[in-house]
Amino acid sequence: MRRRIVMSMLAGVILSASTFLGAGPASAAPPADAAQLAATPARSADQAAATPRDAPSDAPAADTSADAPAEFGTDWHDPLTAAPPVARPATKSCAVTVAEAQFRDFTPYRGAYTPPSGCGDRWSKVVLRLDGKVKGRQFDRLGYLHIGGVEIFRTSTPEPSPDGIEWSVEKDVTRYSDTFRRGGDVEMLIGNVVDDTYTGVLDVKVTLTFYAQGGAVKSAATPDRVLTLQDGTLTTPRNSERVVAEVYATGSGGGCEEYWYLTVPDPAPYSCKADKGPYREVQIKVDGQLAGIAEPFPTVWTGGWSNPFLWYVIPGPRAFDIKPIEYDLTPYAGLLDDGRPHRIDVSVVGVPAGQTGWSTPVNVLVWQDAKRAHVTGALTEVRAGDLTNSSTYTPGSEERLDTVGGHRLTTAGYVDTSHGRVWTTVRRTLANTSAHHWTDGENTDALKATWIDDETVTVDGRGPVGVRRTHRTYTMDGTTTLAADDRLRTVLTLGDRAAVDETRGGRRTTWSRLDDTYAGDATYTANVPRDQRHAVGTTSERYRLYGSDGCYDRVLVTAQGVLTRDRSDC
Numbered sequence: 254m255r256r257r258i259v260m261s262m263l264a265g266v267i268l269s270a271s272t273f274l275g276a277g278p279a280s281a282a283p284p285a286d287a288a289q290l291a292a293t294p295a296r297s298a299d300q301a302a303a304t305p306r307d308a309p310s311d312a313p314a315a316d317t318s319a320d321a322p323a324e325f326g327t328d329w330h331d332p333l334t335a336a337p338p339v340a341r342p343a344t345k346s347c348a349v350t351v352a353e354a355q356f357r358d359f360t361p362y363r364g365a366y367t368p369p370s371g372c373g374d375r376w377s378k379v380v381l382r383l384d385g386k387v388k389g390r391q392f393d394r395l396g397y398l399h400i401g402g403v404e405i406f407r408t409s410t411p412e413p414s415p416d417g418i419e420w421s422v423e424k425d426v427t428r429y430s431d432t433f434r435r436g437g438d439v440e441m442l443i444g445n446v447v448d449d450t451y452t453g454v455l456d457v458k459v460t461l462t463f464y465a466q467g468g469a470v471k472s473a474a475t476p477d478r479v480l481t482l483q484d485g486t487l488t489t490p491r492n493s494e495r496v497v498a499e500v501y502a503t504g505s506g507g508g509c510e511e512y513w514y515l516t517v518p519d520p521a522p523y524s525c526k527a528d529k530g531p532y533r534e535v536q537i538k539v540d541g542q543l544a545g546i547a548e549p550f551p552t553v554w555t556g557g558w559s560n561p562f563l564w565y566v567i568p569g570p571r572a573f574d575i576k577p578i579e580y581d582l583t584p585y586a587g588l589l590d591d592g593r594p595h596r597i598d599v600s601v602v603g604v605p606a607g608q609t610g611w612s613t614p615v616n617v618l619v620w621q622d623a624k625r626a627h628v629t630g631a632l633t634e635v636r637a638g639d640l641t642n643s644s645t646y647t648p649g650s651e652e653r654l655d656t657v658g659g660h661r662l663t664t665a666g667y668v669d670t671s672h673g674r675v676w677t678t679v680r681r682t683l684a685n686t687s688a689h690h691w692t693d694g695e696n697t698d699a700l701k702a703t704w705i706d707d708e709t710v711t712v713d714g715r716g717p718v719g720v721r722r723t724h725r726t727y728t729m730d731g732t733t734t735l736a737a738d739d740r741l742r743t744v745l746t747l748g749d750r751a752a753v754d755e756t757r758g759g760r761r762t763t764w765s766r767l768d769d770t771y772a773g774d775a776t777y778t779a780n781v782p783r784d785q786r787h788a789v790g791t792t793s794e795r796y797r798l799y800g801s802d803g804c805y806d807r808v809l810v811t812a813q814g815v816l817t818r819d820r821s822d823c
Contacts, residue, residue, distance in 0.1 A: 320815055320817065321812035321813050321815045321817055322813045322814075322815065323789075323813070324787050324788055324789050324813055325562060325565075325777075325786070325788040325789065325790070325813050325814050326813075326814070327414060327415050327416060327783075327784075328414045328415070328416040328417075328814075329414055329418075329565050329566055329813075329814025329815070330566045330811065330814060330815060330816045331418050331419050331420055331566075332411040332418060332420040332555075332565070332566055332567070332568060332573075333420070333566065333567065333809065333816075334567065334568060334573065334794065334796070334809075335567075335769075335794040335795060335796035335807040335808065335809045336574075336769070336796050336807075337796070337798065337805045337807070338423055339378075339380045339423045339424070339425045340378075341378060341380060341462075341464060342377045342378055342464050342470045343470075344377060344464050344465045344466065344467045344468070344470050345371070345372055345464070345465040345467065346372065346462050346463060346464050346465070347369035347370070347371050347372035347462070347463045347465075348369075348460050348461070348462045348463075349366070349367070349368075349369050349460065349461045349462075349463070350458065350459070350460050351364070351366055351398070351400065351439050351459050351460065351461055352364060352398060352439055352441040352457070352458070352459040353457070353458045353459070354441065354456075354457060355454050355455065355456045355457075356394075356396075356442070356443040356444070356445045356454070356455040356457070357445055357447045357454050357455075358444075358445060358446065358447070359442070359444045359445070360442075361440050361441060361442040362439070362440070362441040362442065363438065363439065363440055364438075364439040365436065365437075365438060365439060366400050366401070366433075366436055366437050366438070366439050367436050368433060368434055368435065368436060369461075369463045372463045372464070372465040373465050373466065374434050375430075375466060375472035376427065376430060376433075376463045376464055376465060376466065376472060376473065377464045377465065377466045377467075377470045377471065377472055377473055378425065378427050378463075378464040378473060379425075379426050379427045379429070379430060379433060379461055379462070379463050379464070380423060380424070380425060380426070380461070380462045380464075381398075381405065381406055381423065381424045381425075381426045381459065381460070381461055382421060382422070382423050382424075382459070382460050382462070383406070383408065383421060383422045383423075383457055383458070383459045384419070384420075384421045384457065384458045384459075385410065385419065385420050385421070385422075385455060385456065385457040385458075386417060386418065386419040386420075386456050386457075387410070387411075387413040387417065387418060387453040387454065387455050387456065388413050388414065388415065388416060388417025388418065388452075388453060389413055389415060389417075389451075389452035389453040389454075390413070390415070390450065390451050390452050390453055391410075391412060391413055391445070391451050391452070391453025391455075392412070392445075392446075392451065392556060393409055393410050393411065393412050393554045393555040393556045393564075394409065394410045394443045394444060394445055394455065395407070395408075395409050395410075395443070395444070395503065395505050395554075396408050396409065396410065396441065396442060396443030396444075397441065397442060397501075397614075398439075398440075398441045398459060399438075399439070399440045399441070400429075400432055400433070400437050400438075400439055401432050401435065401437025401438065402437070402438070402481045403429060403432045403479050403481055403616055404501055404614045404616060405426050405429050405432070406424060406426070406459075406574075407501045407503065407575040407577075408422055408443075408573055408574060408575060409552075409554050409555065409568075409572050409573065409575070410443060410455060410555070411555050411564070411565070411568065411573075412555050412556055412561050412564070412565065413453045414565070420573070422573045422574055424574055426461070427473045427475055428475055428476060428479075428618065429475075429479050430473070430475045430476075431475065431476060431477060431478050431479045432479045433461070433463070441457075441459065443455050443457065476497075476618035476619055476620055477490075477619060477620055477621040478490060478493075478618075478619040478621065479616060479617070479618055479619075480616070480617040480618075480619060481615070481616060481617070482597055482615050482617075483594070485596060485597060485598065486594035486595060486596055486597065487589070487594065487595050487597045487617055488592070488593065488594045488595070489586075489589045489590060489617070489619055490590075490619060490621055491590050491591070491592050491626065491627045491628065492590070492621045492622045492623075492625050492626055492627055492628045493586050493589060493590055493619045493620070493621055493622075493628060494583075494586060494620055494621065494622045494628050494668050494670050494675065495583050495586065495619070495620035495677075496581075496582040496583050496585065496586050496589060496617065496618070496619055496620075497579055497580065497581055497582065497583070497617070497618045498537055498545070498579070498580045498582050498597070498615055498616070498617050498618075499577035499578065499579050499580075499615070499616045499617075499618065500535060500537065500547075500577055500578045500580070500599055500613050500614070500615050501575060501577045501578075501612070501613070501614050502535045502547075502549050502577075502578055502599075502601070502611065502612070502613045503552065503575060503611065503612050504533070504549065504552075504601075504610055504611050505554070505610065505611075505612070508608070508609070508610050509524075509525035509526070509527070509608075509610070510604060510608065510609070510610025510611060511554070511557075511610065512525070512557065513527070513531060513533050513549075513603070513604075513610075514531045514533075514551050514687065514700065514702055514729065515531060515689060515698075515700060516530060516531045517530060517531070517644070517646070517654050517689065518530045518644055518646070520646065521646040521652060521654055522652065523652070523654075523691060523695065524695060526605070527603060527604070527605050528603075528605050528606075529603055529642050529644065530603070530642070530644030530654065530656050531603070531644070531654075531656055531687060531689070531702075532602070532603050532642045532644075532656055532658030532685055533548075533549050533601055533602060533603045533604070534546055534547070534548065534549075534601070534602040534603065534640070534658070534660060534683060535547045535548075535549050535578055535599065535600075535601055535602075535613065536599070536600050536601075536602060537580050537582075537597065537598070537599050537615075538596075538597070538598045538599075538600075539582065539585050539588070539589070539595055539596070539597060540588075540595050540596050541596065541598070542635060543635065543637050543662060544580065544582055544584075544585055544635075544664060545580030545581075545582065545662070545664075545679075545681070546660050546662045546681055546683055547578045547580065547681070547683070547706060548683050548685065548704040548705070548706040548725070548727065549578070549601070550570075550571055550576070550704075550727055550749070551702070551704065551727055551729055551747075552569065552570075552571055552572060552575065553569040553572065553729075553745075553747060554569075554572055555568050555569075555572060557569070558731060558733055558743050558745055559733045559741060559743055560733065560741065560742075560743035560775050560777070560790075562775035562776075562777055562788045562789075562790040562814075563743060563745060563773040563775045563790060563792055564773075564792075565814055566792065566809075566811045566814055566816065567771065567773075567792045567793070567794050567809055567811060569747050569771050570747055570748075570749040570769045570771055571749065577616070581677070581679045581708075581710050582617075583666070583668075583677040583679070584632055584633075584634075584664040584665050584666030584677050584678070584679060585632055585664070585666060586628070586630055586666065586668050586677075587628075587629060587630020587631045587632060587666055587667065587668050588630075588631070588632050588666075590627065590628050590629065590630065590668070597615060597617075599613040599615060600613075601613070602640070602642075603642070622670045622671050622672075623671075624671035624672075625670065625671045628668050628669065628670055629668070629669050630666060630667050630668035630669055631666055631667060632664070632665075632666040633665050633666050633667065634663060634664060634665035634666070634678075635662075635663075635664050636662070636663045636664075637660070637661065637662045637663075638660060638661035638662070639660075640658075640659075640660045641657060641658055641659045641660065642656075642657075642658045643656065643657050643658070644656045650692065650693075651690050651691070651692055651697070652690065652691050652692070653688065653689065653690050654687075654688075654689040655686075655687070655688050655689075656685065656686065656687045656688075656689070657685070657686055658683075658684070658685040658686075659682070659683050659684040659685060660682075660683045661680075661681070661682050661683075662679075662680075662681050663678065663679070663680045663681075664678070664679050665677065665678040665679070667714070672715060673714055673715070674714050675712065675713070675714035675715055676711075676712070676713040676714055677710065677711070677712050677713075678709075678710070678711045678713075679708070679709075679710050679711075680708070680709045680710075680711075681706070681707065681708045681709075682705075682706075682707045682708075683704075683705065683706055683707075684704070684705040685702070685703070685704045685705070686702065686703055687700060687701065687702035687703075688700070688701050688702070696734065696735040696736075697732070697733075697734055697735075698732070698733050699731065699732035699733075700729060700730075700731060700732075701729070701730045702728070702729045702730075703726065703727070703728050704725075704726070704727040704728075705724075705725065705726055706723075706725040706726075706727075707722075707723070707724050707725070708722070708723045708725075709721070709722050709723075716757075716758075717757045717758030717759075718757070718758060718759075719755070719756070719757045720755070720756045720757075721753070721754075721755045722752075722753070722754045722755075723751065723752070723753050724751065724752040724753075725750070725751045726748070726750045726751070727748065727749055727750075728746070728747065728748035728750075729745075729746075729747055729748075730745070730746045731743065731744060731745035731746065731747075732744050732745075735779065738778075739778055739779045739780050739781070740776055740777070740778055740779075741776065741777060741778075741779045742774070742775070742776040743773070743774070743775055743776075744773070744774045745771075745772070745773050745774075746770065746771065746772045746773075747770070747771040747772075748768070748769070748770050748771075749767070749768075749769040749770075750767060750768050750769070751765075751766075751767040752764075752765075752766050752767075753765045753766075753800075762801075763800070763801045763802070764800045764801050765798065765799070765800030765801065765802065766797070766798070766799055766800055767797070767798050768795070768796075768797045768798075769794070769795075769796045769797075770794065770795050770796075771792070771793070771794045772792070772793050772794075773790065773791070773792040773793070774790060774791055774792075775788065775789065775790025775791075775792070776788065776789055776790065777789075777790075788813075789813055790811075790812075790813065790814075791810070791811065791812045791813075792810070792811045793808065793809060793810045793811070793818075794808070794809045795807070795808045795809075799823070803823075804823035805821075805823060806821065806822045806823045807819075807820070807821045807822075808820045808821075808822075
């Protein structure tokens with residue numbers, strides 16, 4: 254039964270969503286339609302009435318209060334996350350509205366950006382803020398904002414209540430200061446479809462607030478140039494000494510690449526197929542040569558995992574602020590500094606040939622040697638290990654697919670700068686394991702997966718050797734069940750973790766630890782009108798960030814759409 258619903262839902266989503274950047278808005282199904290079943294995993298009938306699984310020890314308990322209703326109503330708390338607000342200096346500020354629009358279709362908002370007056374042109378911080386509101390019925394949607402051709406923000410939207418919701422997102426965009434110093438065209442799009450059924454018009458406003466330098470507050474150290482590709486090529490200034498590419502990689506569009514981590518190869522009997530299974534890797538090449546590898550973050554949009562009641566108040570990690578993948582291309586700087594255009598290609602390993610579903614726009618951040626017009630250098634090493642990608646299918650009453658994937662890459666090079674020869678070595682190691690279980694008809698569907706992305710950047714030549722080590726871990730552990738009485742239950746935990754250590758001359762200079770954990774358990778009756786769903790659900794998020802710069806720790810808990818706990822400790 255579920256497979257028929259899957260195909261019906263995918264057809265509807267592709268029709269309404271796939272126009273965006275060739276990929277489409279974020280998620281699967283509208284909150285008021287039985288097609289919501291199709292987004293992803295399910296769980297068996299005998300489990301549906303069971304007590305919730307114990308939350309992992311690092312997830313907050315989903316405590317409730319007398320204020321929480323017995324089940325979801327027609328309205329709920331406005332969406333929010335436990336992530337910290339962007340810190341702001343106590344200096345003069347200037348605000349610029351860069352976009353204000355109502356999105357009803359796939360027509361981009363177009364405007365013009367003018368730099369602020371009165372706050373100088375070297376800022377201590379620049380903060381983007383999106384304020385949005387929507388009511389009625391609507392899919393979740395994927396959006397972007399470009400200024401001067403540079404993508405400074407990518408986001409997705411919450412799903413609304415009939416009475417309407419409001420939400421906001423903040424992002425530190427100081428790194429794009431070079432772009433903000435010049436006027437330029439503005440383009441923003443949150444692709445949408447409004448009709449007799451899906452009535453939610455997305456009303457958004459985006460502002461940039463510039464904080465001047467003053468007193469002890471100095472201007473931020475930012476890239477000298479922010480570049481975009483021209484017809485797939487990059488031409489850097491000839492005195493570039495550090496080069497970093499960022500790629501806003503999102504798997505979306507309503508098709509199977511929206512939940513790529515669940516795809517299976519033949520002959521496994523599952524509704525979403527990929528030739529080699531679920532392993533995905535985002536690669537960047539310079540002139541056809543592999544220059545960077547990365548694990549994509551397994552973003553779950555706010556209609557994902559078959560159950561919008563998981564996301565009405567607390568979205569999954571990164572869903573509202575989609576972070577770009579960063580690649581340190583400094584080993585290639587000597588090659589790029591020849592003044593010629595160089596081909597830059599981004600691809601996603603594992604996507605079936607000819608299948609859409611990924612968007613990968615590229616920005617390139619460049620730091621220049623102010624004392625030299627031309628920096629020379631050379632690429633001295635590119636050493637890639639064999640890419641591992643193995644999926645083992647085990648048939649049975651419960652089908653099973655076990656996947657192991659991974660890759661290693663080392664690049665090295667030097668540049669001869671005004672302050673001497675500087676060597677940069679970048680080592681990156683990727684690893685992914687997953688276990689996918691499902692039953693006939695996919696009425697039970699479960700995944701437990703871990704992605705590891707380790708990177709070490711060593712810089713030698715500017716005084717003591719500097720080393721930056723970053724260990725990223727992403728986790729997903731969830732099960733969805735469609736019971737015989739059409740009660741659909743999803744139990745899911747997501748994790749976004751990172752450990753960063755910087756040393757100079759063997760001594761640690763800065764360090765940080767991030768642990769963003771989401772946990773949810775929600776049940777509703779499918780295939781019935783909204784007022785007969787009798788939905789219940791508890792969700793929680795704990796966001797912990799601590800290190801040499803201090804400590805932040807916040808816990809949010811909801812029950813039936815009511816915020817029952819909001820605690821900050823450190």
